[in-house]
Amino acid sequence: MFDNISIQLLAGQLLIGLINGSFYAMLSMGLAIIFGLMNVVNFAHGAQYMLGAFVAWLLLNFLGINYWGALVLAPIVVALFGLVTEKLVLKPLQNLDHLYGLLATYSVALIVEGLVRQQYGSTGLPYPSPLPGGVNLGFMFMPWYRLWVVVFSLVTCLGTWLLIEHTRLGSYLRAANERPQMVEAFGINVPRMVTLTYGFGVGLAALSGVMAAPVYQVSPSMGSSVMIVIFAVVVIGGMGSIIGAVLTGYLLGFLEGLTKVFYPEAANMVVFVVMIFALIFRPNGLFAGSEKSR
């Protein structure tokens, strides 16, 4: 079985796994941050990721703003949309069961996806790579853009983790996760912090979307297709665990890549097999207890 596997095939699939893992990590991190502070299972995360890619496409095609400009602008635009969503949809539901938030955000996802599909159709729209070409590593060809995606996502994940675990703002977020009323009694405007945190999580999703635009087709369904995997990542890592979400994102990306090499038929389901085992043997998540907040 292993005799036919070349180093090129293995390295190529691992690279794809790493790229996918980068997106899984960034998306699941945003989801974990939102869940950790707000107890909201943000089903609109995939749609917000798709919106990031679409805004980048619109900026390029209608305003001539290139990828690097979109990398800054699109997350801001989509985060503003997230702030409005939080105010209008999530705030009225904040004292109700998780299920209400989940259903409300799922509705938002369906509406956004439907509107984009109605306006731009279902077929994907191409987005040019801002970093064409690549480097020959001998055993494989490494496109520059994919290298950029891996490095930038690592930096973003590390930066976000440092922000939450090692800054004063992060202390507020972790404390508000435990006892929001007590943090408010210290004079901190927790409702505003919650709104901004949602905006930040949405901005991260949009940033992932901009980065995904040159790799995948920009299409209305790009969010919904990745969303179910992202939820599996968050469940396996431990709901609300940021470091768990990031590490599980990369691990599952690799695992998918390896499965494509050794048993391609199982590649699409391996994540869910892991999730079932995690739920049975580590229901709080693989990384529960591995960070301060656990």
Add this chain to the structure above:
Amino acid sequence: MTNDTAPLLSVQNLCAWYAESQALHGMTFDLRQGELLTLIGRNGAGKTTTLRSIMGMLRKRQGSIRFKGEELIARKTYEIARRGIAYCPEERAIFASLSVKENLSLPPVLQPGGMSDEALLDAFPNLRRRAGSMGTKLSGGEQQMLAIARILRTGSRVLLLDEPSEGLAPVVVKEIGALIRRLKEQGFTILLVEQNLRFARSVADRHVVVENGRVVDVLTSAQLDADMARVQTYLGV
């Protein structure tokens, strides 16, 4: 607007509800500048609810809470805190995900005179030794010290303390008592919820007796000593 005779904090006809269940039925009392006042009463009388209502932590409230002449009844919790009232809850609310040092430095300085981390660690040497530990690894007494030390960071001069002696060994209760007396000497105004009568007697100027969500008596410590039988009837002991 304040003067020496006007109360610093005036609670008038305060009513409060947990969902549809009414917990306070018209609490009325005043807290004067520099005073240490206790709220005493049986379990469920409404003492903790009174503190939480003053802090705006109950959504449904009616009546009046005036602080330095300003009405607070419609204010949000963080707005009330920023005006100079700090709250230390009965369960101490030490954050499990934060270290002792992080717990201590969590509250922002809201008023002039808020203590720095270093000043607090000097004042509470036990906490300095445990600064790197997670907050919930401390003993009950250390957690209580941390909970009180933490609110001193804010610079608030009015402290609402909910049963700081609860569940602590007698020797630790003495330490907490000494700390509270020190705070009073430093000019803090303190509203203290306490079930331990001896402890309350040892630190406070006046005692407000609470029953069924309303004030039924106000006693000085001398009156408390003189008519202990009446007080014990109130407390059901």
